[in-house]
Structure formats: structure tokens, C-alpha cells
Amino acid sequence: MISWAAAFRLRQYAKASLWIVPLFGLLLGAVLAECAAALDGADWLPYDGQYSATTASSVLSSVVGAMVALLGFVVTIGVLVVQQATGTLSPRYMRLWYRDRLQKAVLATFTGTFAFAYTLLRSIESDSVPDLGVTLAGVAVAVSLLLLLVYLNRFTHNLRPVAIADLVGGMGAKVLIHGAAKVRGSAARGGEPLLPAGPVAHMRSERGGVLQAIDVAGLMAAATRHDCVFVMVHPVGDFVAPGMTLVEVHGGRTSELDPRRVTGHVALGAERTIEQDPAFALRILVDIAIRALSPAVNDPTTAVQVLNHIEAFLHTIGRVGLRGRYVLADDHGRPRLVVPGRTWEEYLQVGVTEIREYGATSLQICRRLRALLDGLLETLSAEHLPAVRMELEFLEEAVESQFTDPRRHAMARTADPQGIGGGQRPEAAPPG
Known part of the structure; x- marks a missing residue:
């Protein structure tokens, strides 16, 4: 079979x-x-x-x-x-x-x-x-x-890069919202221990590759059948070398488990896919932006257009409510599957870090990034704001080091949703 x-x-x-x-x-x-x-x-x-x-x-x-x-x-x-x-x-x-x-x-x-x-x-x-x-x-x-x-x-x-950015951003947002709706309300009951005591069995990968997808329903059914808890070691999108642990098995009748049947619910491949990995969509958007910023292309306007879609994607991520890991329970509320997730901080780092590093000398990029981060400060909930403020500090340090002339420094610190030529925004006041 x-x-x-x-x-x-x-x-x-x-x-x-x-x-x-x-x-x-x-x-x-x-x-x-x-x-x-x-x-x-x-x-x-x-x-x-x-x-x-x-x-x-x-x-x-x-x-x-x-x-x-x-x-x-x-x-x-x-x-x-x-x-x-x-x-x-x-x-x-x-x-x-x-x-x-x-x-x-x-x-x-x-x-x-x-x-x-x-x-x-x-x-x-x-x-x-x-x-x-x-x-x-x-x-x-x-x-x-x-x-x-x-x-x-x-x-x-x-x-056109902007059309591709719109397509990829929309696909990533769709996967993100669908995945969040799928796991919403499936947390284990608060009074029970998360992981059963006892020996831990390690199900290892026979072949290497990128973790492309997880059969959540299949793993949940197997964990319920054997009365154990499966813990995924790697999030979707990670590369897993041959022989590394894919799944940890806590409690239950682990001796009856066939490692090949368990790892058969985890798909490894040559590269990442968007199906269960919305961060891959963000990765593609960032790649397009930093290529536009390379000296061989030198097209910061394209990078600014891509940042529009990155900003929309980050706002969607901020509204979803991410967790560092997801605990999925069976019909009786018992934990059966633990899947690592990506936090808001990780998504934000992917979305802005490389663009800031490669575009630090561009007035357009600095101004557009500040407008992006200021917009996140205005709309996101309080638990997401420390990471945004940290990225603003990094951006301020980059502007300080690259723009020593006072007038150019003042221009680079101005938030502009179009990079240059748009409606300039005053610096956002701290929320609260």
C-alpha cells in the first residue's frame, strides 16, 4: 500500500x-x-x-x-x-x-x-x-x-514582478488563513499533562529532504490508536538530513509502532512548497525584492512595490494569531500531535531583514520600510509590537550608518508609503 x-x-x-x-x-x-x-x-x-x-x-x-x-x-x-x-x-x-x-x-x-x-x-x-x-x-x-x-x-x-508578488502573496495568505482555521479550537484540555511520562521513541528519516507537508489526520489517527503523543521535531520547510529524528513518540504502546508507517505520514522533497508553508511565499517575495536591489539590477522601485505586498502579508499574519507550537487533541481533548510553528517574530524577520540589509543605502527603501513598520505599530495587537519596535531600531541604526549628511539623514528617517514622492507620514507615536 x-x-x-x-x-x-x-x-x-x-x-x-x-x-x-x-x-x-x-x-x-x-x-x-x-x-x-x-x-x-x-x-x-x-x-x-x-x-x-x-x-x-x-x-x-x-x-x-x-x-x-x-x-x-x-x-x-x-x-x-x-x-x-x-x-x-x-x-x-x-x-x-x-x-x-x-x-x-x-x-x-x-x-x-x-x-x-x-x-x-x-x-x-x-x-x-x-x-x-x-x-x-x-x-x-x-x-x-x-x-x-x-x-x-x-x-x-x-x-511583471509586481504581478507575481500579488499572486504569491495571495497564495501565502490563503494557506495561512486556511491552516489557522484548521487548528483553531483543537488545543488539548488545560488540566492534562502535555506529554506523557516514560521513554521516548525516535522515528528517523531514511532519506533526506525538505519537510514539505504533514499528514495531520493520519498522525492523529495513529496516535489515538496507539494511545501516544507524536511530536514533530522540525517545522514544515526545514531540511532534514538522512537519519535525523522526524517524529518523537511519547507514551503509549510505542513497541507496536512501525517507524516506516509513522514517517510515511511526513513528506520530504527536494524543495519547499507553499501547501503547508506560507513562509515560503514570503521567502519568494523577499527574493524578488532583494534581486531588484542588487547592483546589477538597481531597481529600488520594484522592491518598493514588492514591499507593498509584503506589508499586506505581514498584516494578515499579525491578525491570525500565531503560536510557537500547536497542540492538536482528539475528540476527548487528549493531546495527540504537537507541531512546531513559526512565530510572528520569525515572519517579520524574514520579511524585512534582508531587504533592510541590501537596501540600507537607498532612500526609497529606508522610507518605505519605515512606513511599513509604522503601519504595523498602528494596527497590530500589543504582543506583536516589541518585535516591530526592534526592527525600527535596526532600521534607525542602518540609517545612522549610511546617511551622515543631516539633510539626507532626515529624508531617510521619513516614512513614505511610496518610497519617494508619496504622502509622507510623521513618526508613529508609541501605542498606549
Whole structure:
């Protein structure tokens, strides 16, 4: 029986693959061509158009050649996307680009139309022409061209850094809110000890990789069945070396547990995913911003635009109510699974630290970062404010060291939501 982790990896591979959906399109096109040839000439069909054998052969041959050319064109666009993403955006974004459904639909339509026309070619005889199929091949070409235009329009607009930032930020916020809703109200009863006394069993990983996802339902069911508590050692997103402990087992009948079945509920892979790791979305946003700040690009305005989405994401994180770890309980309120989480301080550090370090010499970045932090001070609850004040202190130190001229120093200390040219804000007063 295939484990949950293996099934998860297969789903990830299928989502990232660029050949599986086109393969289905290829097979479907061949099947539809056979159906069209079989139905041709049926009395109940309203269609009665006719083609000569020469015309039908020429049309279908042209369709086959056109689909091959269009497939090559889309592959060329894909190569350009890879070059741009790895050079000016973030290599981590490629994982999301591979999964785009429109791109797979375009490739599937092209391969399906190719297979449809190629299969019909062998049905053409001097006295028998698949008239319905030839007409449908023309319709398929029209649909293919329309999808190609939609594809070009989408990627022309969506390859801009700000569009990618909006997409990635929205995905991260969705995962964060969904995950918070899933664990809300599942804490163990306060009167019971969190971890049972007794020996602790260590379930170790056989292969190394990044912890991509956890089968919470499966681990909870196994812990309930064996009357124990599973403690995840690493949060989602950490790299786990071969032989390291993945899960600690406290209490219960640990001798009856199969380590492979337990670790089979934890998926390891080559790189991080957003499915259970919203911090990865923040990581991609920061990567795009610091690439824009590199001397080779020198585009602080793009970094300011990305900071807009980072600020929105941080406000969402601040409202969710994060904990350093999550204790999930069964239906009787007994703790069964402990999962480490990321705190607000960790998210904030990811969101602003590198941008501050690489953009400390830019007036735009300093002013935009101050506006971001001042906005967090105004809206977040009291328990989040010490970390924000600490980041403001770090920003003040960076401004002091980089801007020695009094006038430029005063400009760098001014909060501006547009970096330069926006409505300047006075320094935020301490809450309370």
C-alpha cells in the first residue's frame, strides 16, 4: 500500500509536470478522431459539408505542421520565462510557474489537435473523406489560436514582478488563513499533562529532504490508536538530513509502532512548497525584492512595490494569531500531535531583514520600510509590537550608518508609503 508521503510526492510531481496533461490531450485527440471518422455521414448529424480528398489532405497536413510549430513557440516562451525568473525574479517562483493550469491547457490543446489531425489523415481515401473531422480540425485550430492569445496576454502581464508578488502573496495568505482555521479550537484540555511520562521513541528519516507537508489526520489517527503523543521535531520547510529524528513518540504502546508507517505520514522533497508553508511565499517575495536591489539590477522601485505586498502579508499574519507550537487533541481533548510553528517574530524577520540589509543605502527603501513598520505599530495587537519596535531600531541604526549628511539623514528617517514622492507620514507615536 502506498504511503501518504509517497502519494503526496506523486501529486506534487503531477502538478509540476509539463508533459502529463499534454499526454492526455494527445490520447484524447486520437480517440476523438476515430469517433469523428466513425460518425461521419450519419443521418442524424445536421452537418453535410463535403471536401475533396486533396483539400482534406492539405488541410489536415497544414494543421499537423501548424501545431508542431505552435508547440515549439510555446516551448521557446517557456525558456524565456525560465531565464527571466532565474535572472531577475526568484528561482523559487519556477515551482509555481510549472503548475500554471492555462499553460498545461494550451499544451494539451495543441497536442490534442495534432493527434486529431494526424489520425484523420489515414482515414482519407479517394472515395472517402472524413468531412466532419476536417471541419472539427479547423475548429480545434481556431480554439488553439484563441488559447495562445490568452496565454500570451496572461504571461505578458503576469511576468511583471509586481504581478507575481500579488499572486504569491495571495497564495501565502490563503494557506495561512486556511491552516489557522484548521487548528483553531483543537488545543488539548488545560488540566492534562502535555506529554506523557516514560521513554521516548525516535522515528528517523531514511532519506533526506525538505519537510514539505504533514499528514495531520493520519498522525492523529495513529496516535489515538496507539494511545501516544507524536511530536514533530522540525517545522514544515526545514531540511532534514538522512537519519535525523522526524517524529518523537511519547507514551503509549510505542513497541507496536512501525517507524516506516509513522514517517510515511511526513513528506520530504527536494524543495519547499507553499501547501503547508506560507513562509515560503514570503521567502519568494523577499527574493524578488532583494534581486531588484542588487547592483546589477538597481531597481529600488520594484522592491518598493514588492514591499507593498509584503506589508499586506505581514498584516494578515499579525491578525491570525500565531503560536510557537500547536497542540492538536482528539475528540476527548487528549493531546495527540504537537507541531512546531513559526512565530510572528520569525515572519517579520524574514520579511524585512534582508531587504533592510541590501537596501540600507537607498532612500526609497529606508522610507518605505519605515512606513511599513509604522503601519504595523498602528494596527497590530500589543504582543506583536516589541518585535516591530526592534526592527525600527535596526532600521534607525542602518540609517545612522549610511546617511551622515543631516539633510539626507532626515529624508531617510521619513516614512513614505511610496518610497519617494508619496504622502509622507510623521513618526508613529508609541501605542498606549
